[in-house]
Amino acid sequence: MITGTRCRAGLMMAVALMAAPALAGPDLVEFPKDYQTQFIVYNTIERPDRTPNQIRFMYVNPAAHRAASASRPAPSGTVLVMEDRAAKLGADGQPERDAAGRMVPTDRVLAIAVMEKRTGWGAGYNAERRNGEWEYAGFAPDGTRRTTTEAQTASCFACHQSRATRDWTFTYVKFLQDSGR
């Protein structure tokens, strides 16, 4: 027979387990809802190869950016956002180009990818998967999560692994290097 005390202890343990924060996984990354107004655009990349044609905007949070240098890992608290925006199309269905030959973005956001780094976040992964202290998450334009499980972000880790020597970033550390920081 289960006594009242044991039953309560069991219940408390179950509650503690449920409330325990995840050690790893995309849920750790909050949607950076003010990135368009508060973050710095450090790079854009045209992707006429993608359907629909798009322009990628890369953002970094200013506090981290102020402290960043290519010669050391990005500080804990760095948030990098990659926003895919649909390109403006001409009557011929091809991307319109401005006078300088650049593709013209519309306001239509297609997808938002975020990588965020916090001290301790990498500890939940084995050496093969771990990308330093980075965590990854994908969001719909309205901030709804597109990635909720570790399995859904496995490809993020795997592909960014190829840039381990640049703090697992394709463009950010390169940008710091190119701007002499």
Ligand code: HEC
């Ligand atoms: C197949 C390879 C690949 C996968 C998978 C991938 N990325 Fe990337 N990621 C890139 C490349 C390449 C860039 C640079 C942009 C470009 O060239 O279009 C990039 C850029 C980024 C950036 C901008 C900062 C930087 O590193 O330049 C973020 C943020 C990002 N990816 C997040 C994610 C997230 C989140 C996922 C998973 C949901 C993911 N990526 C999956 C290849 C990948």
